[in-house]
Amino acid sequence: MNHLQARLLFWPVKFAQEEFDCPSEEILALAHKVAEIVPEGSTVVTDGDGGVVFELLNSGTAWRYHVWDDGIVEFTLRKQGQTIGRVPMRFMSED
Numbered sequence: 001m002n003h004l005q006a007r008l009l010f011w012p013v014k015f016a017q018e019e020f021d022c023p024s025e026e027i028l029a030l031a032h033k034v035a036e037i038v039p040e041g042s043t044v045v046t047d048g049d050g051g052v053v054f055e056l057l058n059s060g061t062a063w064r065y066h067v068w069d070d071g072i073v074e075f076t077l078r079k080q081g082q083t084i085g086r087v088p089m090r091f092m093s094e095d
Contacts, residue, residue, distance in 0.1 A: 004035040
């Protein structure tokens with residue numbers, strides 16, 4: 001388990017204490033899988049709408065993995081403020 005995955009485990013408790021809506025269990029489980037592939041040094045935040053965002057900024061380049069509240073995962077690469085690419089991603093269920 002990496003530091004991002006460990007941080008996600010505490011979100012339900014943290015958000016309950018702050019009376020803030022936490023992403024659903026399904027979205028947190030998906031975000032836990034996404035955390036396995038994000039670059040080292042990334043940050044993780046809620047998007048405020050039930051989703052989760054991982055982001056790494058480095059020398060004008062931004063890597064972003066957005067887990068939307070509907071379960072869609074989107075990868076975006078930006079350089080010097082311009083979007084270079086945006087790709088939807090699919091994670092296979094273990095069920």
